[in-house]
Amino acid sequence: xxxDRFIRVAIAVVxxxxxxxxxxxxxxxxxxxxxxxDRLRAGPAFLLYTYVGIMMLLALTALWxxxxxxxxxxxxxxxxxxxxxxxxxxxxxxxxxxxAVGVDVSEAQAELKELAAxxxxxxxxxxxxxxxxxSSLIRAMVPEANVxxxxxxxxxxxxxxxxxxxxxxAEILLTDVPGIxxxxxxxxxxxxxxxxxxxxxxxVCDSDLTRSEVSSIKALLEFDKPLVxxxxxxxxxxxxxxASLMQQLLERVDSIGxxxxxxxxxxxxxxxxxxxxxxxxxxxxxxxxxxxxxxxGVLVVAINRxxxxxxASLDTRRERAVFRMAAARLAEAEGEYRLQxxxxxxxxxxxxxxxxxxxxxxxxTDILIQGYIGTAMTQQLCKLYGAAPRDLDIEEFLSLxxxxxxxxxxxxxxxxxNGLKAFPGLGTVAGGLVxxxxxxxxxxxxxxxxxxxxxxxxxxxxxxxAKEFEEGISEHLEAxxxxxxxxxxxxxxx
Ligand SMILES: Nc1nc2c(ncn2[C@@H]2O[C@H](COP(=O)(O)OP(=O)(O)O)[C@@H](O)[C@H]2O)c(=O)[nH]1
Ligand SMILES: [Mg+2]
Numbered sequence: 001x002x003x004d005r006f007i008r009v010a011i012a013v014v015x016x017x018x019x020x021x022x023x024x025x026x027x028x029x030x031x032x033x034x035x036x037x038d039r040l041r042a043g044p045a046f047l048l049y050t051y052v053g054i055m056m057l058l059a060l061t062a063l064w065x066x067x068x069x070x071x072x073x074x075x076x077x078x079x080x081x082x083x084x085x086x087x088x089x090x091x092x093x094x095x096x097x098x099x100a101v102g103v104d105v106s107e108a109q110a111e112l113k114e115l116a117a118x119x120x121x122x123x124x125x126x127x128x129x130x131x132x133x134x135s136s137l138i139r140a141m142v143p144e145a146n147v148x149x150x151x152x153x154x155x156x157x158x159x160x161x162x163x164x165x166x167x168x169x170a171e172i173l174l175t176d177v178p179g180i181x182x183x184x185x186x187x188x189x190x191x192x193x194x195x196x197x198x199x200x201x202x203x204v205c206d207s208d209l210t211r212s213e214v215s216s217i218k219a220l221l222e223f224d225k226p227l228v229x230x231x232x233x234x235x236x237x238x239x240x241x242x243a244s245l246m247q248q249l250l251e252r253v254d255s256i257g258x259x260x261x262x263x264x265x266x267x268x269x270x271x272x273x274x275x276x277x278x279x280x281x282x283x284x285x286x287x288x289x290x291x292x293x294x295x296x297g298v299l300v301v302a303i304n305r306x307x308x309x310x311x312a313s314l315d316t317r318r319e320r321a322v323f324r325m326a327a328a329r330l331a332e333a334e335g336e337y338r339l340q341x342x343x344x345x346x347x348x349x350x351x352x353x354x355x356x357x358x359x360x361x362x363x364x365t366d367i368l369i370q371g372y373i374g375t376a377m378t379q380q381l382c383k384l385y386g387a388a389p390r391d392l393d394i395e396e397f398l399s400l401x402x403x404x405x406x407x408x409x410x411x412x413x414x415x416x417x418n419g420l421k422a423f424p425g426l427g428t429v430a431g432g433l434v435x436x437x438x439x440x441x442x443x444x445x446x447x448x449x450x451x452x453x454x455x456x457x458x459x460x461x462x463x464x465x466a467k468e469f470e471e472g473i474s475e476h477l478e479a480x481x482x483x484x485x486x487x488x489x490x491x492x493x494x
Contacts, residue, residue, distance in 0.1 A: 070392070086323040091330075098330055103337040108329040114197060115322045122307065122314060123161075123173045125198035127191060127220065129213060130179030132204040133232035136270035138162055138174050140294040159194050167304040180216055192219065196321045199314040200226045200306060202299075206233040208245060209252050221258045223321045226306055226314070229253065229260070230299055234267040235292065242267045263305065268296040338384050338455075345384070346447030347487075349377035353443040354488045357436035370398045377447055378460070385454035393462050400466035405442055408473050412438040419481035423489065433492060440484040445469070445476030 040048045091112070099105045126134040142162045162174045175198055177191040195201050201220055205213055220227060229249050234242055246265050253260045271294030278288050307314070352373045378394050389397075416437035420426060449469040450460075457464065 069390075085320045086327055088319070088323065091323045091326050094327065094330060098334060098337075101337070103330070104333050105330060107333060108326040111197075111322055111326040111329060115319065118173075118197065118318075119315075121171055121173050122166075122200070123175055123198040123318075124164075124200045124202055124303065125175040125177060125195045126202050126204055127177060127195050127216070128179060128204035128230075129210070132179065132206050133270045133272060134179065134204050135176055136272040136294075137202075137204060137230065137232060137268070137296065137299070138176050140270045140296045141174060141300070159190060166307050168308070170307075172307070180212070193325065195220055196223050196325045197318070198225070199318045200228065200303070200310075202228045202230050202303075204230045204232050205249075206231070206236075208248050214252060214256060217253060217258065218256045221256065225317050225321060226310055227253075227258065227260065227264065228299075228302055228306065229265045231265070231267040232270050233272075234295070235269040237267075263302060266298045266302050268294075268299045270294055270296060335455075339451075341384050342381055342447070342451045345377060345380045346444060346451070349373050349447060350440045350443045350484060351487055351491065354436045354440040354484070354491050357439040358432060358488070358491060370395075370402055373443070374398050374401075374446070377443070378450065381447065381450050381454060382460050385451075385458065387454055387459045389460040393460050397460060397462035397465050400462055401446060401469050404466060404470040404473065408442070408470075408477070409438065411474060412441050412477055415477045415481050416441055416485070419485045422482065423485065426489075433488060436491075437481070437485050437488045440488055441477050441480055442473075444480040444484050445473050448476050448480070449473070 036051075040051055091108075095105045095108055095112075126137060128134055142164050158178065160176045162176070164172045164174050166172050175194055177194045178188075180188045180191055201223070203213075203217060203220065209217070217227070217229075231242070231245055231249060237245065246267055249265050250260060250262060253265075269292065271292040273289050273291050276288055276290050277285050279285050356373065375394060375398065378389075378397065382389050382394070413434060416434050420434065420437060446469060449472050450465060452472070453465045453468045454460065
């Protein structure tokens with residue numbers, strides 16, 4: 001009670017003092033202001049205007065500085081989703097930049113090399129579900145190629161190219177890819193990538209489109225290259241059925257935004273092979289393999305017409321698709337690089353926190369989180385994810401996180417104590433070690449939560465980041481305990 005009263009009196013005295021000083025200052029300022037004003041008015045007009053001008057300039061500068069420092073939030077560089085297509089120079093510059101930082105750009109570079117290697121030949125990629133008849137079609141176009149055809153469901157397990165000549169005599173490469181919807185994982189990616197590397201995509205189907213075929217076509221349309229829909233196995237349909245199927249195909253593609261010329265939907269029979277049982281005159285049965293007659297004339301005509309019409313645009317459109325693919329590969333590699341680097345940053349900060357806690361007699365998380373290690377870790381992770389927060393944001397984030405840590409500390413200590421029990425031969429675990437693991441855990445959790453937040457939002461929003469830290473903390477603590485306990489034991493021994 002006594003202390004309380006003393007504080008109140010002290011505050012009253014301070015208020016009185018502030019009042020006296022403020023009044024004095026007001027009197028002094030207005031006195032000198034009026035003084036200056038009078039003199040200025042007495043003097044020449046230009047002096048008055050210059051003076052007022054300078055005062056306003058100073059006031060504006062001060063306002064601008066305050067705005068910059070306190071109000072403005074630095075916007076993280078917009079992730080470029082520009083409509084302007086990537087040029088060769090753009091993508092090469094990006095690759096150089098990334099390589100200089102240490103990103104593994106080999107996959108992206110390989111795509112550019114592949115593009116250069118394909119420059120001289122037009123590539124037609126056959127795309128479609130397993131057993132639609134892609135391999136049979138190629139065999140019908142290039143009989144000497146002798147593509148293996150299997151009844152069971154797609155025999156082509158990797159990409160193959162076959163030479164063909166168009167009407168002008170130019171060499172064209174036909175690409176056979178694994179069927180989409182096959183059983184082996186990852187095959188679809190192979191096929192999709194191959195479609196991006198091609199100049200023209202021939203989508204092969206053998207009936208009305210299934211839902212997955214429609215979504216494949218939707219994805220293919222985004223590559224922006226000439227597309228031909230080939231309705232195969234026409235021998236199974238009557239002329240009317242064929243006509244209505246082709247109409248349906250056109251409508252379906254139209255409904256997903258594909259602007260398909262009616263000349264780009266054709267019905268053919270690749271032929272393929274069929275196993276038959278032959279009975280001879282004496283009644284003996286033998287299994288034989290027969291080739292169905294092929295009828296692919298309309299497809300060849302459509303391809304020739306398309307190649308003649310498109311001309312040089314085939315190459316620019318392929319280039320664009322490959323540049324975009326290379327950019328996507330680069331983005332993946334950058335993501336990978338960030339993950340690895342952030343792991344290093346988190347580990348080294350966690351180690352420092354552990355060392356700090358082991359050295360301190362009575363460690364406090366506040367010094368840890370809001371001190372040098374926390375600031376350095378936050379800065380490094382933000383930089384890695386291209387976020388450019390103001391120092392104030394980092395400070396705010398750390399102080400908001402600090403209050404969350406206060407609540408999570410008992411949990412962290414419990415998790416640390418439990419985690420250490422898993423290491424045999426430690427005996428009774430000393431309190432200092434438990435504390436060190438607990439603080440290390442908190443750093444580990446802070447770093448991991450920050451990485452998730454940054455990759456989600458692309459910038460450091462202090463309140464959001466602190467909230468996400470709080471939400472995920474118990475999960476992060478549990479996930480990190482073995483790793484951090486090991487680290488602490490190593491430090492203690494070391
Ligand atoms: N009826 C009929 N069957 C065909 C035709 N073309 C291919 N097939 C059969 O369809 C099955 C799959 O053919 P395939 O070329 O291996 O398909 P892929 O998986 O797309 O390469 C095989 O049994 C072929 O005999 C055709 O024009 N008519
Ligand atoms: Mg095949």
